[in-house]
Each structure stands twice: as structure tokens, then as C-alpha cells.
Amino acid sequence: MVKPGDTVRYLNEVGGGTVTRVEGKIAYVDDAGFETPIQVSDLVVVIPAGHTPAEGSARLMFDQQAFDTGRTSVRNRPEPREAAPALSKEKKGSPVPEPQIPVEETEYGDALNITLAFEPRDIKRLSDTEINTVLVNDSNYFLQFNLLRRDETEGWVSVYRGEVAPNELIDLATFSQETIAQMERVVLQAIAYKEGKPFEVKTPLNVSRKIDLTKFFKAHCFRPGVYFETPVIEIPLYSEPVSKKVSKR
Numbered sequence: 635m636v637k638p639g640d641t642v643r644y645l646n647e648v649g650g651g652t653v654t655r656v657e658g659k660i661a662y663v664d665d666a667g668f669e670t671p672i673q674v675s676d677l678v679v680v681i682p683a684g685h686t687p688a689e690g691s692a693r694l695m696f697d698q699q700a701f702d703t704g705r706t707s708v709r710n711r712p713e714p715r716e717a718a719p720a721l722s723k724e725k726k727g728s729p730v731p732e733p734q735i736p737v738e739e740t741e742y743g744d745a746l747n748i749t750l751a752f753e754p755r756d757i758k759r760l761s762d763t764e765i766n767t768v769l770v771n772d773s774n775y776f777l778q779f780n781l782l783r784r785d786e787t788e789g790w791v792s793v794y795r796g797e798v799a800p801n802e803l804i805d806l807a808t809f810s811q812e813t814i815a816q817m818e819r820v821v822l823q824a825i826a827y828k829e830g831k832p833f834e835v836k837t838p839l840n841v842s843r844k845i846d847l848t849k850f851f852k853a854h855c856f857r858p859g860v861y862f863e864t865p866v867i868e869i870p871l872y873s874e875p876v877s878k879k880v881s882k883r
Contacts, residue, residue: 636661642677643747643772643860649870650680650860678742678876680860737800737829743774745874746826746836750781750843751803751859752814752850752867760853765814767806770861770868771798775826775836781806784819793820800828803861814850819843822871841872 636642636653642663643650651665661677663670749770756763771777780795794806809817820843826836849855849867856865 636674636677636679641680641860643680643742644672644676644678650677653677737774739774740801742876743772743801744834745773745876746775746839747772747873748777748822748824748839748841748871749861750820750822750869750871751862752869753862753864754856754866757853757856757865760851760856761811763811765809765811765850767793767809767817768803768866769794769798769806770803771800772861773826774800775828775833776800777824777826779822779824779839782821782823783816784821785816790821793817811850815847818845818847820845839872843869843871845869 636656638653638655640653641650642653642661649665651663651670654662654664654669656662656674659674660671661674663672663677749772751768751770753766753768754760754763755766769779769781777798778796779798781793782790783793785791794804796804798804822839822841822843824839826839827833853865856867858864859866859868861868
């Protein structure tokens with residue numbers, strides 16, 4: 635049941651936000667500063683009201699169990715704040731197996747939903763802070779992807795090529811205010827699949843977006859979004875309608 639304070643995503647279109655009030659079958663969603671009336675049946679709860687993220691966790695996870703345990707992609711673990719102690723001679727060079735994290739599927743995740751987010755390191759120093767680029771995979775599929783940017787002299791250049799696991803995010807690249815202009819035009823190419831289970835074959839993606847660069851110089855354009863509790867700019871890249879058979883939380 636949708637209630638005020640829930641963070642939601644739209645079923646049949648890109649976007650979402652925080653529910654401010656519910657009147658009958660209509661929920662009013664704060665979407666980028668605008669209150670939008672939406673049928674409750676057309677919403678999926680991403681983060682329930684009253685949920686408090688773990689201390690030090692900046693990003694909102696969209697798989698609830700994954701969010702509660704603070705899980706992040708093993709492909710994208712942040713570097714430790716302090717250098718790890720040197721390995722002994724006996725252990726140096728010993729292979730360390732990558733931990734296998736089971737895939738936790740969401741009810742709506744068989745519909746692909748992919749977002750590009752820009753997260754400033756220090757919103758109070760917007761003129762000279764670094765801006766991190768993040769790809770959000772809000773789906774039950776692994777994505778083999780290539781994000782490209784348009785270079786006026788060289789053509790299309792790869793920003794990041796790799797894989798992101800289901801219901802997770804991955805850091806791609808860091809830009810300054812001087813170099814963020816390189817991201818004015820981007821293309822996402824991706825192939826979706828599941829491991830160890832049957833799945834619906836998805837058409838390979840080739841999505842193009844033009845980004846409004848003026849927003850990167852305006853502090854009010856950076857806001858907590860569907861997937862982040864820190865100020866970000868979220869750019870929806872691709873979204874499929876969710877089947878009406880999906881039950882609402």
C-alpha cells in the first residue's frame with residue numbers, strides 16, 4: 635500500500651519521487667520539485683517511508699533486502715580509507731576468490747530500468763568540485779554495457795565498458811566542471827541476461843541522450859532522487875513498462 639513518505643517509481647514511464655500525500659486512489663508524487671498526481675496502481679514502492687539508510691551509506695538501493703544489508707556490487711567496492719597492512723611473504727600473491735552474492739530479484743525487475751546519475755563530491759563547491767558518473771541498473775538482469783560520449787573531433791569514445799549486476803549501481807568516471815561538457819551527448823549500448831535460470835530475451839539496447847549541461851552549474855538542479863539520498867542529477871536512459879500482473883507493495 636502506497637503511503638506518504640514512500641519513495642516510488644512509475645510503472646509505465648520513467649521517473650519517480652517521494653509521495654507527499656494520498657487521496658483515495660491518487661498519490662501525489664514530488665518529482666523534481668513538482669507535485670504530480672498518479673494512480674496508486676501505477677506506482678511501485680522503491681523505499682518504504684521511515685526507512686533509515688545505514689550510517690555512511692549515501693546511495694539508496696532499490697532492492698529492499700540489498701538496501702537493508704548495505705550491499706554494494708562486488709565489482710564496485712569503494713577503496714578503503716586507510717591503506718591495508720602489507721601482506722606477509724607467505725600470503726603475498728595468493729589468489730583471493732571474489733565473494734559470490736546471490737541475486738535478489740524484485741517483483742518489478744523483469745522490466746529494464748536504467749538511469750545515469752551525476753553525483754558532485756561537494757555540492758557546496760559546485761564550481762570546482764569533482765562530479766562522479768554512476769550507472770544504475772534497476773532490473774533483475776545482468777547488463778553487459780558500453781557507455782559512449784560524443785567527441786567533436788574523434789567521434790564516439792567509450793567512457794566505460796563492463797558489466798553491472800542486477801539491482802545494483804556502478805561508478806563509471808569522474809569529471810570536473812571543465813570536462814563535464816564531454817558528456818553532452820551519450821549513447822548506452824547494452825545486452826541483458828540472467829545467470830543460471832530461464833529469462834525473457836531482451837532486444838539489445840542502443841539508447842542516445844542529449845544532456846542539458848546548464849544544470850551542472852545550478853545547485854538547485856541537484857536533488858535527492860529515486861536512487862540517491864544525496865544531491866544528484868538523475869538522467870533516465872531506458873525504462874520498460876512493468877507488467878500489470880506485478881503486485882504492489
